[in-house]
Amino acid sequence: MSNEIFGRLKSAGAKDEPGFLVDDNARWIARKDDKDASLMADAEVTILPLGMRSFASRISFDGERYFCFSGLPVPDFLPDGFEQISATPGLFGAVFVNADLPVTATAAEIRDAIEEQHRGVEGYQGHDLQTVLDLFQEVDFFRVASGADSIFLESLERVCGSYCARGYPGYPLGLSSMTLSSITELFESGHDTLPYHLPLQGLLSYTWPAFYLELYRCIEQLYSVPRLQVLRKRLAHAGPIAELASTLESIISWRPREQESLSAILSKISEGRRASILSSFSLSADTVPTATGHNCAEKIYQLRNAHVHFRPALSAPLISAEEWDRIIYTMCVTVIEVYDLFGDIYTGNSLDMA
Structure with a gap:
């Protein structure tokens, strides 16, 4: 040494x-x-x-x-x-x-x-x-x-994410104290099944879209839950949904439809959270729609597509730092709520077979 x-x-x-x-x-x-x-x-x-x-x-x-x-x-x-x-x-x-x-x-x-x-x-x-x-x-x-x-x-x-959020120096992203508190809560109090490497990568990013996409991917992990929750019951499958999803994808290349799955998941969260999603994702010129799971999924998925695909019809909207900060905050608290609802079901730690 x-x-x-x-x-x-x-x-x-x-x-x-x-x-x-x-x-x-x-x-x-x-x-x-x-x-x-x-x-x-x-x-x-x-x-x-x-x-x-x-x-x-x-x-x-x-x-x-x-x-x-x-x-x-x-x-x-x-x-x-x-x-x-x-x-x-x-x-x-x-x-x-x-x-x-x-x-x-x-x-x-x-x-x-x-x-x-x-x-x-x-x-x-x-x-x-x-x-x-x-x-x-x-x-x-x-x-x-x-x-x-x-x-x-x-x-x-998780410790690293908490440490980075608590000590965030104010750059490269202008994250507000409220948003940093939500990020800290995610790492310290979030569900065990959350893929914590994703929000950590987002927190260390130099662009707002990169952080947004990592939080989106956290929810994406659960897309198979609504459909496979029903299939597991019909098949009397005793294993976790995560295992069933992996088996179906590797053998028959089955994957859930993204916006449809997101809509099904967001229909289960609180109405107040859905209202905050639509408020945060509706830019100044937009009319805020009714707080349904479908409308929330549409907003989140459209922004995801605008930053994943490079096509003329999907050009990314101009979003100010303040608007991005509100979006990141909303995504953090939504991820926490979604995993509180579906995390145990995904891993098989819940007896809920409905």
């Missing part, structure tokens, strides 16, 4: 300055304790790349859970059961090995930090961790507090 860390520092210095520091002197980070050293060697580490210079990670060891983030702003307010902690040699080492953490220091800064500190120098017992941390891209570490049992804290994608 130490050879890799200091080897990477030497390589980075050599790229910045030819002839930089060529020696074989041993260097290492001063250890904290035996438990931390075991964490570095034995922890289960999952890395979630988010971009060229950003990532999230979950570290599990000895019954404890840690998360780390790099390239993202630290939120002012963290989720319940989530606490920021100082880095340790073990945590840093676990992330370093698995995330290919880049060096950000110049050759001069690296030289000042390591050239005259190594084995053989009187009093050397290893480099101070902070000295080494300052040479790499910044990483922030967090621990799940003892006794915290929220389900969302088990998922790296």
Whole structure:
């Protein structure tokens, strides 16, 4: 581990300055304790790349859970059961090995930090961790507090989504505080069966349509439910609808009709939610139609088609940032409600066979 860390520092210095520091002197980070050293060697580490210079990670060891983030702003307010902690040699080492953490220091800064500190120098017992941390891209570490049992804290994608929403810097999208609150609620309180990688991709997007389409795809996963809920009953099929849908598509290429399925799903949500969908999706020149599932599906599907297909008759409407923000908010709360209604039915955790 130490050879890799200091080897990477030497390589980075050599790229910045030819002839930089060529020696074989041993260097290492001063250890904290035996438990931390075991964490570095034995922890289960999952890395979630988010971009060229950003990532999230979950570290599990000895019954404890840690998360780390790099390239993202630290939120002012963290989720319940989530606490920021100082880095340790073990945590840093676990992330370093698995995330290919880049060096950000110049050759001069690296030289000042390591050239005259190594084995053989009187009093050397290893480099101070902070000295080494300052040479790499910044990483922030967090621990799940003892006794915290929220389900969302088990998922790296959900924790990452909550973290990004809570710490959203105001760009690239002008998401309002109300919309960010709905996004946070989606990640922290949404149904287990929600495909959380989709809203996370949307939140990290640089365009409104991209975020919209990811939220649309969340609902799209449930399109088979209305039809297959009836078929499952007639066939006395005991497995989940998700399994039945996969079987039908792979064997006979059956897929539900999109707008028809969306209409059937939205007819089951609350009338107030349908009214908010039509209000949000009806632009300034439009007349708001009656709050039916059909009318809601038509609005949502038309906007989806306008940004998926490239045909003259389907040109995307001009939508202001404020209108997009309202649409994203409405889609978030609609996704939450739809999965509360259909999530268990889709996965087979519900006894509802109607």
